[in-house]
Amino acid sequence: MLRSLTISGIPPFRHETLEFGNRLNLITGDNGVGKTLILDLCWYALTRTWVDEHGVMIQPTQQDLEKGEPPWMAWTHAGRGEGDVQGGADYRLKDQGWHGRWVTGGGRSPLSGVVIYARVDGGFSVWDPLRNRSTADSDGAGLVGAYHFSRENVWQGLRDASAKDGRNLCNGLLRDVENWRLKGNGAFSALSAVLDRLSVDGLDPLRIGSAIQIRLGDEDWIPTLQTRYGAVPVTQAAAGVKRVLSLAYLLVWAAESHKRSARLLGEEPEDHVILLFDEVEGHLHPRWQRLFLPSLMDVVSNLLREGQTKSFQIIATTHAPMVAASLESIFQPAIDQLFNLEMGQRNAEVEPVRWAKFGDATGWLTSPMFDMESGYSKEAEAAMKAADDFMAGHLAVLPPRLQTVEEIHAELARTLDAADPYWPFWLPFFRQRGGKP
Numbered sequence: 001m002l003r004s005l006t007i008s009g010i011p012p013f014r015h016e017t018l019e020f021g022n023r024l025n026l027i028t029g030d031n032g033v034g035k036t037l038i039l040d041l042c043w044y045a046l047t048r049t050w051v052d053e054h055g056v057m058i059q060p061t062q063q064d065l066e067k068g069e070p071p072w073m074a075w076t077h078a079g080r081g082e083g084d085v086q087g088g089a090d091y092r093l094k095d096q097g098w099h100g101r102w103v104t105g106g107g108r109s110p111l112s113g114v115v116i117y118a119r120v121d122g123g124f125s126v127w128d129p130l131r132n133r134s135t136a137d138s139d140g141a142g143l144v145g146a147y148h149f150s151r152e153n154v155w156q157g158l159r160d161a162s163a164k165d166g167r168n169l170c171n172g173l174l175r176d177v178e179n180w181r182l183k184g185n186g187a188f189s190a191l192s193a194v195l196d197r198l199s200v201d202g203l204d205p206l207r208i209g210s211a212i213q214i215r216l217g218d219e220d221w222i223p224t225l226q227t228r229y230g231a232v233p234v235t236q237a238a239a240g241v242k243r244v245l246s247l248a249y250l251l252v253w254a255a256e257s258h259k260r261s262a263r264l265l266g267e268e269p270e271d272h273v274i275l276l277f278d279e280v281e282g283h284l285h286p287r288w289q290r291l292f293l294p295s296l297m298d299v300v301s302n303l304l305r306e307g308q309t310k311s312f313q314i315i316a317t318t319h320a321p322m323v324a325a326s327l328e329s330i331f332q333p334a335i336d337q338l339f340n341l342e343m344g345q346r347n348a349e350v351e352p353v354r355w356a357k358f359g360d361a362t363g364w365l366t367s368p369m370f371d372m373e374s375g376y377s378k379e380a381e382a383a384m385k386a387a388d389d390f391m392a393g394h395l396a397v398l399p400p401r402l403q404t405v406e407e408i409h410a411e412l413a414r415t416l417d418a419a420d421p422y423w424p425f426w427l428p429f430f431r432q433r434g435g436k437p
Helices: 035-047 062-067 151-156 173-183 186-198 239-265 286-301 321-325 361-365 378-392 405-415 423-432
Strands: 002-008 015-019 024-029 072-078 084-092 097-102 114-118 124-127 147-149 168-170 208-212 222-227 230-233 272-277 311-317 336-343 348-353
Touching: 002 035, 015 348, 024 035, 024 321, 035 072, 035 114, 035 124, 035 272, 035 311, 114 239, 124 239, 147 151, 147 168, 151 173, 151 239, 173 186, 173 208, 173 222, 173 239, 186 208, 186 239, 186 286, 208 230, 239 286, 272 286, 286 311, 286 321, 321 361, 378 405, 378 423, 405 423
Parallel strands: 024 311, 024 336, 114 272, 272 311
Antiparallel strands: 002 015, 002 072, 072 084, 084 097, 114 124, 124 147, 208 222, 222 230, 336 348
């Protein structure tokens, strides 16, 4: 598992350190403050590969150039032995690239566990310590790359373009799911269990049915979803359902491929999974958001070895207060961590957030994780602030067009529901001033 990550001189960060929880880590922050960047750097720290072939490109600030110190990062993760492993990498301007090293160096990566990165674009990256080996020195020369899936690769399959024979690395969801079903092997049962666990509570569970042909003259057989209104080809499923299907398939494919590789190599399968997940709530209705992350934690904890207590770590980003609220019954401060990224005057800053229960999604919206003033529209929020200031006698700070009790009341009536809980605070004052609701 990843214990810490330090970032220095990598925009938008100046110098920040994240101390990760051993189990769940949830990161919030506005657009453009570096959430995806942190996940990309975590991926590099765990695998010594980049999701993008060019890596994270750096344009140093004038302050960095004057200081003469290159951008760098450092990390600590749990190794295969008793102690932790430390590593780091520097960005060299001359060749526009990163140069890093494992402190322990050489041979098979010192990291234990399978790493899966669910990217915001619908693609995935998978690192398997049995199939993605470092066979050279501590600087990582000769490292076999990870598996990088575009959204299309997840469904259609992935081939090794660098190999002369163009070997097939993954058959893809459309072929594998039907093959698994016909073989009746453990993979299809595992996929069915994962989909059932990730399904929306109280609605149609995600269940795979028999494959069908959907176009005349097309020999492809497409798996279906069983719904109350009939069989639906997975290619015609809704965007949120497709994302959950893709995630479930990649999790099962990574686990089954790893266990099969362990048998071929005569080694024990790993018992640790690290999942990086960018925007957990993507395409999901709030009803799904409310249960998805706890369900996903349960799925990941049972992914690699059946019948044993599993070790897993999730580092995820979100914009959704509903996702944060879903953790109230399961969050454990001793092994879980919250972070909020804030943009300061010049750089983004990492703020660890102390755990507390904020109740419903609105409570979380106004918590330190999201820093909103309220869950109202901007206009309603401004009208209530003006009303508060007027009642407190702070007349000098009232905005234009909200200078009188009548103007404020009219704006409250325009922006608030008639049963809104703010009215009992305002109406007695308004009546005292002679107003007529």
